[in-house]
Amino acid sequence: MPSRATIEEVASAAGVSRSTVSRVVNGSTAVSPEALDAVNAAIQRLNYVPNRAARSLASRQTHAIALIVPEDTTTFFGDPFFAAIVAGITGALGGSDYLLNLLIASNDPGNKMTSFIRNGGVDGALIVSHHTSDAFIDQIADAVPVVFGGRPAAVGDNDYVVDIDNVAGGRTATAHLVQAGHSRIAAINGPRTMLAAADRAQGFHATLADAGLVAFAEAEGDYTEASGAAAMRQILTVGRPDAVFVASDLMARGALTVLNAAGIRVPEDVALIGFDDSPIALTTTPLLTTVRQPMYAQGEEMANVLLARLAGGTPPQTTILSTELVVRESA
Numbered sequence: 001m002p003s004r005a006t007i008e009e010v011a012s013a014a015g016v017s018r019s020t021v022s023r024v025v026n027g028s029t030a031v032s033p034e035a036l037d038a039v040n041a042a043i044q045r046l047n048y049v050p051n052r053a054a055r056s057l058a059s060r061q062t063h064a065i066a067l068i069v070p071e072d073t074t075t076f077f078g079d080p081f082f083a084a085i086v087a088g089i090t091g092a093l094g095g096s097d098y099l100l101n102l103l104i105a106s107n108d109p110g111n112k113m114t115s116f117i118r119n120g121g122v123d124g125a126l127i128v129s130h131h132t133s134d135a136f137i138d139q140i141a142d143a144v145p146v147v148f149g150g151r152p153a154a155v156g157d158n159d160y161v162v163d164i165d166n167v168a169g170g171r172t173a174t175a176h177l178v179q180a181g182h183s184r185i186a187a188i189n190g191p192r193t194m195l196a197a198a199d200r201a202q203g204f205h206a207t208l209a210d211a212g213l214v215a216f217a218e219a220e221g222d223y224t225e226a227s228g229a230a231a232m233r234q235i236l237t238v239g240r241p242d243a244v245f246v247a248s249d250l251m252a253r254g255a256l257t258v259l260n261a262a263g264i265r266v267p268e269d270v271a272l273i274g275f276d277d278s279p280i281a282l283t284t285t286p287l288l289t290t291v292r293q294p295m296y297a298q299g300e301e302m303a304n305v306l307l308a309r310l311a312g313g314t315p316p317q318t319t320i321l322s323t324e325l326v327v328r329e330s331a
Helices: 007-014 018-025 033-046 073-078 080-093 111-118 136-141 166-179 195-210 225-238 249-261 295-310
Strands: 064-069 099-104 124-128 146-149 160-164 185-189 218-220 243-246 271-276 289-292 318-321 324-326
Touching: 007 018, 007 033, 018 033, 064 080, 064 295, 080 099, 080 124, 080 295, 111 136, 124 136, 124 295, 136 146, 146 295, 160 166, 160 295, 166 185, 166 195, 166 243, 166 271, 166 289, 166 324, 185 195, 185 225, 185 249, 218 225, 225 243, 225 249, 243 249, 249 271, 295 318
Parallel strands: 064 099, 064 124, 124 146, 146 160, 160 318, 185 218, 185 243, 243 271, 271 289
Antiparallel strands: 289 324
């Protein structure tokens, strides 16, 4: 990515002083029309973006932060994960002066959203459910302070991340199945474009290897219930496993529907473990054994880290939250 133009470069291109550029950027009226036109032209030509992270809190603050979700609206409103994340964020913001703006990047490669943020629409951003293909988030992180929920594809020296120990979660779920005597263990993984899904799969494979096993079969979903059902049907074309680790509760419910329709009993014939411990886990029959990830706490910690950054503090750059297995009836 090309380096961002500096305020000194803008001043040089416009033929004015650095302080004049600063006054224009900060909306001061103490600038001549000629200087204003020259500075704005230079800003546009150089694609200059003010470094809002370095500004004083008293300077042009919007008192708004953005929650950016690069998903479609159906996914956002249909997955309890996002509701818990938002609840945690709003809980943390309750004692502050900041308002939360929700930006869902549905059918938008980031152009409108990126322009809004780079033009000073918010003071900072929280980004969750990002994919390795979401290149536009780099532009956002270059414009305002950002905290990622889950690590981005390439973690930079200045990135702040609040993540779940997804590898450990995958290990815990798989170990439970192995210890119960299962050996034909399949997996329904999340999308390969998401590092959380890759980490859960890594934990799955590592634990099987420790036990001298290999995956019976694997299929990929996108964390939706329909994709879990499709993945389960794909696995059954290979044969019948005796256990399945599923990377989300929604996908696990979809898989359970397919197993029930095929007359395959859970857990008598096939044990089933999900991931999230969302309210979905309490809607299934049998009740879903699952890996609990602290979704509310993740949202809360993301907001706390961003608030600390906006206040000029030095919060930890990486925070990893633990998971735990919740044993119910399905495994």
